[in-house]
Amino acid sequence: MSVIYQQVALIGLGLIASSMAHAMRRAGVAGEITGYARSPETRATAREIGLCDRVCESAAEAATGADLVVLCVPVGAMGEVAAEIGPVLEPGATVSDVGSVKRAVIEAVAPHLPEGVHFVPAHPLAGTEHSGPRAGFAELFDNRWCLIVPQPGSDRAAIARLEAFWQALGANTEEMEAEHHDLVLAVTSHAPHLIAYTMVGVADDLGRVTDSEVIKYSAAGFRDFTRIAASDPTMWRDVFLNNKEATLEILGRFTEELFALQRAIRTGDGDHLHAYFTRTRAIRRGIIEAGQDVDAPDFGRIRKG
Amino acid sequence: MSVIYQQVALIGLGLIASSMAHAMRRAGVAGEITGYARSPETRATAREIGLCDRVCESAAEAATGADLVVLCVPVGAMGEVAAEIGPVLEPGATVSDVGSVKRAVIEAVAPHLPEGVHFVPAHPLAGTEHSGPRAGFAELFDNRWCLIVPQPGSDRAAIARLEAFWQALGANTEEMEAEHHDLVLAVTSHAPHLIAYTMVGVADDLGRVTDSEVIKYSAAGFRDFTRIAASDPTMWRDVFLNNKEATLEILGRFTEELFALQRAIRTGDGDHLHAYFTRTRAIRRGIIEAGQDVDAPDFGRIRKG
Numbered sequence: 001m002s003v004i005y006q007q008v009a010l011i012g013l014g015l016i017a018s019s020m021a022h023a024m025r026r027a028g029v030a031g032e033i034t035g036y037a038r039s040p041e042t043r044a045t046a047r048e049i050g051l052c053d054r055v056c057e058s059a060a061e062a063a064t065g066a067d068l069v070v071l072c073v074p075v076g077a078m079g080e081v082a083a084e085i086g087p088v089l090e091p092g093a094t095v096s097d098v099g100s101v102k103r104a105v106i107e108a109v110a111p112h113l114p115e116g117v118h119f120v121p122a123h124p125l126a127g128t129e130h131s132g133p134r135a136g137f138a139e140l141f142d143n144r145w146c147l148i149v150p151q152p153g154s155d156r157a158a159i160a161r162l163e164a165f166w167q168a169l170g171a172n173t174e175e176m177e178a179e180h181h182d183l184v185l186a187v188t189s190h191a192p193h194l195i196a197y198t199m200v201g202v203a204d205d206l207g208r209v210t211d212s213e214v215i216k217y218s219a220a221g222f223r224d225f226t227r228i229a230a231s232d233p234t235m236w237r238d239v240f241l242n243n244k245e246a247t248l249e250i251l252g253r254f255t256e257e258l259f260a261l262q263r264a265i266r267t268g269d270g271d272h273l274h275a276y277f278t279r280t281r282a283i284r285r286g287i288i289e290a291g292q293d294v295d296a297p298d299f300g301r302i303r304k305g
Numbered sequence: 306m307s308v309i310y311q312q313v314a315l316i317g318l319g320l321i322a323s324s325m326a327h328a329m330r331r332a333g334v335a336g337e338i339t340g341y342a343r344s345p346e347t348r349a350t351a352r353e354i355g356l357c358d359r360v361c362e363s364a365a366e367a368a369t370g371a372d373l374v375v376l377c378v379p380v381g382a383m384g385e386v387a388a389e390i391g392p393v394l395e396p397g398a399t400v401s402d403v404g405s406v407k408r409a410v411i412e413a414v415a416p417h418l419p420e421g422v423h424f425v426p427a428h429p430l431a432g433t434e435h436s437g438p439r440a441g442f443a444e445l446f447d448n449r450w451c452l453i454v455p456q457p458g459s460d461r462a463a464i465a466r467l468e469a470f471w472q473a474l475g476a477n478t479e480e481m482e483a484e485h486h487d488l489v490l491a492v493t494s495h496a497p498h499l500i501a502y503t504m505v506g507v508a509d510d511l512g513r514v515t516d517s518e519v520i521k522y523s524a525a526g527f528r529d530f531t532r533i534a535a536s537d538p539t540m541w542r543d544v545f546l547n548n549k550e551a552t553l554e555i556l557g558r559f560t561e562e563l564f565a566l567q568r569a570i571r572t573g574d575g576d577h578l579h580a581y582f583t584r585t586r587a588i589r590r591g592i593i594e595a596g597q598d599v600d601a602p603d604f605g606r607i608r609k610g
Contacts, residue, residue, distance in 0.1 A: 076575075100525075125525045128602030129589070135602070144524050174521075184518050187508050189525035194570075195500055196526075198563045200585040202555065203492050205562075213489050215591040216479075219449050220405075220430045220494035221501075223598045224529050230589035233582035240570045240578055250507065251567055255560065257510075258503045262556055265499075265545045270381075273545060277538035280505040284434070284535035286520040293528045297433030297440070299604035 004165045005068040005094075006031040011059045011081050012072035013037040013046045014232070015127060016098045018136025020070065021051050023169040026138040036062035037133070038073075046133045059084045068165070071097035071109070076238035079108030091116030094158050098124055100185060100235070102149045102178040104242035110151070118158035121149040123181065124171055125189075129230040142170035143291055149178050186246035190239055191254060194247065196228040197236075309470045310373040310399075311336040316364045316386050317377035318342040318351045319537070320432060321403045323441025325375065326356050328474040331443040341367035342438070343378075351438045364389045373470070376402035376414070381543035384413030396421030399463050403429055405490060405540070407454045407483040409547035415456070423463035426454040428486065429476055430494075434535040447475035448596055454483050491551035495544055496559060499552065501533040502541075 008030040010017040017035065024030040035052035036059045037043050046055045056062040063069045063085040071078050078099060089095065095113055099105040102121050113119050126144040128135065146166040150159050163173040176184070203214045203222065214222065240247055264272040288295045313335040315322040322340065329335040340357035341364045342348050351360045361367040368374045368390040376383050383404060394400065400418055404410040407426050418424050431449040433440065451471040455464050468478040481489070508519045508527065523531065545552055569577040593600045 125522050127525070130602050137602070145522055147522075180513075184514050184522055185525060187511060187514050188519055188522045188527040191507075192504055192526040192530055194566060195504060195563070196529075197582055197585055198559060198566055199497055199500060200588055201581055202496075202558050202562050204584065204588055206492060206555075206558065208485075209489050209492050211588065211591065214493055214588065215595050215597065217430050217450055217452075217489055217493045218592050218595075218597050220432065220490060221497040221533055222493040223592050224501075224533055225497055226585070226589040226592055227598070227604065228526055228529055229582075229585040231582075233579050233586075236582050237575050237578040241573055241575055244570055248567060248570060250511075251563070253507050253511065254503060255563070257507050258500070258556070258560070261499060261503060262553060265549055265553060268546055270542050270546055273542040274538050276506055277502055277534075277536075277541050279509065280502055280531070280534040281538075283505055283509055283516065283519065284531040286516065287523050287528050287531055290520050290523075292520065292523050293532070294606055297435050297442070299532065299606060301599055301604060 002028070003031050004029040004161060004168060005066075007066040007068070008033050009062040009066035009069040010035040010052065010072055011062060011069065011085070013042050013051065013133045014072060015131050015135040015140075016124065017070070017072035018046075018051055018133045019126075019138065019140035020072070020136075020169065022136055022138035023141055027168040029165060029168045034062040034066065042133055049134065051133055051136075060088045064088045065090070067093050068162070069093065069095045071095070071099070074235045074238040075099045075101050075105055075242045078105050079112070082109040082112035086112040086114060089114055089117045092118075094118040094120055094162060096120050096122045096162055098122060100189065100239045101243040102181045106149070106151065106178055118155050119151055120154060120159055120162045121151070121178070122162065122166065123147045123149070123185070124166065126171075127231070129227050131232040139170065141166070144171050146171040146173050147176045147181055148173055149181055150175055182243050183246045186243060186250045190243055190247045191250040193228055193231065193236060194240065194251065195254065196225040199225045200229040307333070308336050309334040309466060309473060310371075312371040312373070313338050314367040314371035314374040315340040315357065315377055316367060316374065316390065318347050318356065318438045319377060320436050320440040320445075321429065322375070322377035323351075323356055323438045324431075324443065324445035325377070325441070325474065327441055327443035328446055332473040334470060334473045339367040339371065347438055354439065356438055356441075365393045369393045370395070372398050373467075374398065374400045376400070376404070379540045379543040380404045380406050380410055380547045383410050384417070387414040387417035391417040391419060394419055394422045397423075399423040399425055399467060401425050401427045401467055403427065405494065405544045406548040407486045411454070411456065411483055423460050424456055425459060425464055425467045426456070426483070427467065427471065428452045428454070428490070429471065431476075432536070434532045436537040444475065446471070449476050451476040451478050452481045452486055453478055454486055455480055487548050488551045491548060491555045495548055495552045496555040498533055498536065498541060499545065499556065500559070501530040504530045505534040
């Protein structure tokens with residue numbers, strides 16, 4: 001493939017940014033990769049493993065001369081970073097991000113970008129429970145979706161270029177409006193994460209069942225929750241604080257349905273339970289057919305003989 | 306290894322029983338394996354794939370002459386099956402089960418067993434989202450725990466023999482009292498399953514986000530819930546109806562904690578959220594260290610390059 005951007009600046013060097021760096025190299029789409037992370041340790045690690053062509057000492061330095069700047073910091077830090085890099089951005093450059101929330105990021109970032117800079121928010125729907133610059137790998141985005149959230153008046157050529165970039169990194173792209181993005185993600189990601197964190201917290205906190213028992217006997221279902229609940233705490237704090245309304249709405253719906261199932265258990269309404277548990281299988285089938293999960297039993301943890 | 310039981314009868318031929326059949330053959334611990342399933346289709350499949358040495362036309366026929374009978378039917382069907390096989394059981398035979406609930410199974414099964422038969426309830430903590438006789442594989446129990454629930458007056462030799470049997474199938478064994486088992490499983494399995502079913506149901510039912518969107522964008526967390534929520538509906542209906550008190554108690558605790566986190570989101574209490582999300586990481590580490598899950602990112606769905 002050929003170069004799509006001459007210089008890509010990654011601000012923040014965690015799982016997503018480091019995976020982007022590997023995927024950019026695999027695809028050969030970036031002339032130079034510059035990077036910056038706030039923590040000196042992270043910058044040192046990034047230098048040690050050769051993650052970027054240049055690891056810089058400030059966000060502004062990394063962004064200087066870049067034709068694509070991607071903000072890969074927690075959602076709550078986006079505004080501050082945008083304010084830092086705003087002054088050095090050149091007309092025609094594109095600024096994007098990988099935040100899990102779009103409306104709040106747009107409100108935080110847009111005011112800091114000068115005229116002539118293209119702002120094209122994005123969100124690659126990919127991740128693992130591991131964090132930091134060593135967690136990245138080139139395949140993270142393969143066959144995953146990257147949602148692109150064009151702004152009113154966005155330059156179509158700039159949007160198309162960013163979509164081509166994400167496709168070169170292995171992703172499928174789709175355009176979506178910010179509010180709808182935030183609701184879709186509240187359902188498919190934010191509420192499930194909060195629920196998983198809660199369930200793990202309850203298990204940890206229950207006096208009559210020890211942590212050692214929870215750990216030993218986790219294979220009966222619980223351990224799948226712990227994977228999600230091992231995700232980066234700062235990232236997730238910011239997601240919930242910045243997608244309050246949609247997350248709380250979905251959690252309200254969730255609680256309502258949970259109460260209905262609890263009542264069915266209490267009253268012994270087996271038909272209600274059976275019908276509910278049957279219905280949810282279809283969604284799983286759809287996900288397998290869409291190539292968004294593996295059908296190997298137990299996620300392929302156990303290899304069949 | 307050497308034969309531990311001359312004839313093992315499997316009543317019910319789903320995921321657990323079929324995995325037991327494969328694991329018994331791998332270990333060479335059963336002289337003959339007889340089997341029975343209520344559904345003619347399941348019996349035909351079991352014959353077609355040679356799952357047992359003999360697939361019988363009744364539970365009583367399968368249990369006749371067996372020195373180990375394992376009840377592998379949904380928890381709600383255990384009592385009926387015990388009543389059927391009771392008359393054919395020989396003194397010195399052992400009856401066990403693999404039910405996810407122990408107190409209710411003991412109450413349903415024990416009255417039907419004649420004097421001189423050893424009743425040793427058990428529960429292997431292993432499973433996948435797939436069901437039926439074709440879903441089994443020999444490795445399912447490797448390095449998993451099988452909880453043994455001895456009854457007052459149980460014969461120690463019969464207990465030791467069943468533990469040796471499960472160890473030969475790959476499992477670690479531990480003895481536990483029935484009430485405590487039911488509480489531990491409510492935390493590590495039953496509540497997580499109900500929560501996963503609920504979340505998938507909410508997503509399926511939300512008018513403003515289509516099923517197609519939920520499926521496409523599931524990689525952001527949701528799909529891990531759908532694996533659990535694809536488990537067998539009949540089995541799970543019976544689990545909840547037969548472990549009511551413990552499940553409802555854990556769900557009550559869960560709701561309480563979820564409400565506290567929702568309030569933290571609403572009021573913008575980031576410190577509370579961050580502290581909660583940090584605490585839950587330790588449990589995940591414990592599970593990895595205990596060999597009860599893989600540390601590969603994303604359950605190893607993505608292979609690092």
